[in-house]
Amino acid sequence: MSEFFNEVPARIPFLGPDSDDPLGFRWYDKDRVVGDKTMEAHLRMAVCYWHSFNWPGSDVFGDGTFDRPWLDAGRDPMGAAREKMAAAFEFFEKLGTPYFCFHDHDVSPMGASFKEETANLEALTDEMAAHMDRTGVKLLWGTARLFHHPRYMAGAATNPDPEVFARAGAQVKNCLDATHRLSGENYVLWGGREGYETLLNTELGRELDQLGRFLNMVVEHKHDIGFEGTILLEPKPQEPTKHQYDYDSQTCHAFLQRYGLEEEVKVNIEVNHATLSGHDFNHEVAMAMAAGIFGSVDANRGDDRLGWDTDQFPNSVEQMSLGMYEILRGGGFSTGGFNFDTKLRRMSTRRSDLFHAHVGAMDTLARSLLVAHSMLADGALESSREERYRGWSDDLGRQILAGGRTLDDLHALVAESNLDPAPVSGCQEELENLVNRYIERVR
Numbered sequence: 010m011s012e013f014f015n016e017v018p019a020r021i022p023f024l025g026p027d028s029d030d031p032l033g034f035r036w037y038d039k040d041r042v043v044g045d046k047t048m049e050a051h052l053r054m055a056v057c058y059w060h061s062f063n064w065p066g067s068d069v070f071g072d073g074t075f076d077r078p079w080l081d082a083g084r085d086p087m088g089a090a091r092e093k094m095a096a097a098f099e100f101f102e103k104l105g106t107p108y109f110c111f112h113d114h115d116v117s118p119m120g121a122s123f124k125e126e127t128a129n130l131e132a133l134t135d136e137m138a139a140h141m142d143r144t145g146v147k148l149l150w151g152t153a154r155l156f157h158h159p160r161y162m163a164g165a166a167t168n169p170d171p172e173v174f175a176r177a178g179a180q181v182k183n184c185l186d187a188t189h190r191l192s193g194e195n196y197v198l199w200g201g202r203e204g205y206e207t208l209l210n211t212e213l214g215r216e217l218d219q220l221g222r223f224l225n226m227v228v229e230h231k232h233d234i235g236f237e238g239t240i241l242l243e244p245k246p247q248e249p250t251k252h253q254y255d256y257d258s259q260t261c262h263a264f265l266q267r268y269g270l271e272e273e274v275k276v277n278i279e280v281n282h283a284t285l286s287g288h289d290f291n292h293e294v295a296m297a298m299a300a301g302i303f304g305s306v307d308a309n310r311g312d313d314r315l316g317w318d319t320d321q322f323p324n325s326v327e328q329m330s331l332g333m334y335e336i337l338r339g340g341g342f343s344t345g346g347f348n349f350d351t352k353l354r355r356m357s358t359r360r361s362d363l364f365h366a367h368v369g370a371m372d373t374l375a376r377s378l379l380v381a382h383s384m385l386a387d388g389a390l391e392s393s394r395e396e397r398y399r400g401w402s403d404d405l406g407r408q409i410l411a412g413g414r415t416l417d418d419l420h421a422l423v424a425e426s427n428l429d430p431a432p433v434s435g436c437q438e439e440l441e442n443l444v445n446r447y448i449e450r451v452r
């Protein structure tokens with residue numbers, strides 16, 4: 010088979026932190042054991058099919074800039090899909106990520122009818138299975154593109170027209186079946202158009218009920234076919250809609266509880282969707298962990314100056330260490346992992362740029378894992394946190410939480426002893442310095 014990324018060696022090697030080779034890992038040593046698992050098993054990293062292979066480098070103001078011959082106009086769609094698939098698996102294998110993720114229409118042409126769409130996906134799913142067997146690369150998650158075609162312009166599940174809901178349901182069945190066939194470990198729903206542009210034409214309560222029913226149908230189908238992966242919602246506050254219903258982790262949790270799905274569905278947290286919703290990445294992870302709905306992560310970051318989804322490769326060890334700390338503290342990933350839902354900049358036009366980008370991102374996550382693990386193993390942050398809440402283990406705290414004290418009781422207690430607790434320092438700056446020390450010293 011002719012290679013597409015022929016300037017890159019068969020496998021990106023681990024060379025260690027003293028190496029200056031731009032195409033070697035400095036931190037990602039997949040077999041290195043960190044705590045109880047290898048780096049590879051902790052991070053469960055995935056490359057996304059869409060931005061890396063199915064996007065020509067276009068933006069709203071300009072055409073594609075990348076060298077992606079399978080996207081050229083006039084190509085036979087199935088032939089082009091096969092060529093793209095071969096290049097994608099060559100990339101996954103050379104890079105050494107254990108997983109990939111896809112949308113149905115990243116791998117498979119839409120066709121002229123639903124029948125053709127279904128047949129295309131089935132045929133290309135078989136070919137993906139063969140590539141996966143050959144390379145050992147696994148599927149972290151699949152997802153259906155329910156936001157691209159004009160029929161979905163007013164939403165898929167939340168569309169005012171039930172026929173659009175039906176069309177979306179049929180598409181998700183195809184994609185969930187394909188994900189199951191490929192032993193995918195999760196199935197994602199990002200509700201890019203499940204929201205609104207203006208309240209003037211929107212029946213908000215009705216749309217939420219539609220979305221709740223749609224998600225229940227997805228879960229019912231999952232059980233019908235015996236899919237054991239996790240169903241994940243991907244929160245995002247807006248873009249392309251003015252308001253997306255799955256705004257952030259806390260909103261998703263309330264939605265899941267309302268529609269009886271809190272035991273069935275978890276969240277796929279994207280680093281920059283967190284910041285777009287006005288939160289830090291570590292906040293979103295901690296919130297999902299606290300609600301018992303943490304699932305997976307899309308690792309792409311934003312730009313501090315830009316208020317949209319720039320999908321940049323993660324390069325901040327501090328940001329990712331703080332998120333990683335919450336992930337480890339909550340017990341790590343089960344079926345989830347780190348997906349690179351990341352885009353090159355349009356001017357990164359060398360084929361090898363895709364490698365440079367992922368190598369740096371994987372090193373950033375690996376180094377962040379080491380930082381987070383040593384912070385957790387040393388226990389300094391945890392012991393100061395425990396100390397801060399110590400009172401809640403004493404009688405008063407336990408009785409309050411168990412429901413054994415009323416406001417009258419508290420009134421009597423405070424009046425009797427003139428209770429006047431002294432403020433205690435939160436030690437924030439000391440703790441921040443501590444984190445920086447771990448970042449400095451990690452090896």
Ligand code: XLS
Nearest residue numbers: 152199243279307318350
């Ligand atoms: C868009 C989302 C999207 C999902 C998959 O902002 O991040 O790429 O991850 O549909």
Ligand code: NI
Nearest residue numbers: 243279307350
């Ligand atoms: Ni995403």
Ligand code: NI
Nearest residue numbers: 279282318350
């Ligand atoms: Ni995104």
